[in-house]
Amino acid sequence: MANTSPxxxxxxxxxxxxDEDQFIELQRQRVLCGWDYDPETIKxxxxxxxxxxxxxxxxxxxxxxxxxxxxLRTGHISLDANSSFDPPELKNFPHVKNCVFSISSFFILPEYRSYGLGRHAMKMAEDMAVKEPYGSPNCRFIALNALSKRYIYDEGPxxxxxxxxxxxxxxxxxIQEWYEALGYVSWKEEPLYEEKALNGDIVKLWEAFMRKEVQRIA
Ligand SMILES: CC(C)(COP(=O)(O)OP(=O)(O)OC[C@H]1O[C@@H](n2cnc3c(N)ncnc32)[C@H](O)[C@@H]1OP(=O)(O)O)[C@@H](O)C(=O)NCCC(=O)NCCS
Known part of the structure; x- marks a missing residue:
């Protein structure tokens, strides 16, 4: 029987x-996501x-x-050439153009979550990263950052x-564990984003920097 799961x-x-409709729909989804919804960012x-x-x-x-x-546009994902944060393996590796791609701006609308769409989208983005036209045969790693799991497990204000x-x-x-289940491994954690607390304090949010080797290049 044909597999018709989402x-x-x-x-x-x-x-x-x-396309104006697509611009507006992306902006709508970014507002729901809560990050990067400013039209200037999308421009x-x-x-x-x-x-x-x-x-x-x-x-x-x-x-x-x-x-x-x-x-149906159930969400969106971005595959970016380069990464602002190079995985540690690259220190001892001669720099090769397009060796690292990154994934950002990843979001599934709440009503479509937990059907496996997010996992599937990641797999398709990883497949695209290692070939033209969106990726490169030189791509070895995919890097991304995710909110530290300490916000789930560690006690304290x-x-x-x-x-x-x-x-x-x-x-x-x-979300860090979600990426771990897909094979992503953290190499460091750092405060990256700032949010305003109810009392006006600035709270720095720590992110885990993660990468996955998607292709071994001799
Ligand atoms: C992270 C996100 C993209 C996942 O999309 P998704 O389509 O729901 O993910 P999947 O259905 O492929 O993942 C299923 C797995 O995720 C976990 N999961 C997803 N939703 C969950 C929930 N509400 N509670 C607990 N686990 C959950 C489970 O481990 C689940 O595995 P299982 O089905 O074997 O139990 C989606 O939750 C999202 O858009 N979140 C907000 C934006 C975000 O965090 N983006 C990433 C920024 S780094």
Whole structure:
């Protein structure tokens, strides 16, 4: 019997930011995500896309209620050329162009979560990273950063207590562990982002820097 689970029908479709509807839909999804929703940021992404430094994709599934099976945009993901943070293995490795790609701006709409779409989208982005036109045969690692799992497990106002200070509900699972289950390994943790606490304090959020070897190059 054919596999019709949402994940098995999931495809990545390029986001065309010159199309106003797609620009507006990406902005809507970014607002729901809570990060990088400023139209100016999305305009900068458009420039990076034109420079071939960023490839943004819709994470799609066919709409089963539509006889033409129009694609539903269940989320988005970006495969970026280069990474601002090189994995430690590269220290002893002669620098090769396009050796590292990174994944950023990854989001699945809440109503489509836990169907395996996120995992499937990551797998498709990893496959794209090692070949043209969006990746490169030189790609060895994918790098990304994720909120430290200490915010789930460690006691204290700077860790588990941070959610109360920010006035938001704690996440139901650790995104760092989610990436670990996909084979990503952390090499360092650093404070990277800032949020304002309810009392006006600035809270620095620690991120885990992670990478996965997607291709071994002799
Ligand atoms: C992270 C994210 C992309 C995952 O997308 P998704 O489509 O729900 O993920 P999948 O369905 O492929 O993953 C399923 C696994 O994730 C974990 N998971 C997902 N949602 C969960 C939840 N609400 N509670 C506990 N575990 C959960 C489970 O381990 C689950 O595995 P299982 O099905 O074997 O139990 C999505 O939750 C999201 O968009 N989150 C907000 C944005 C974000 O955190 N982006 C990453 C920034 S670094």
């Amino acid at each position: 994940a098995s029908q999931c495809r990545l479709e390029p986001i065309i930011l010159n 900068r992404w458009k420039v990076k896309q034109e420079e071939k430094l960023k490839s943004l994709f819709w994470i799609t599934i066919p709409d089963s209620s539509d006889k033409d099976k129009e694609l 700077d860790w588990r207590g941070v959610w109360e200070r920010l006035g938001v509900s704690p996440p139901s699972f650790s």
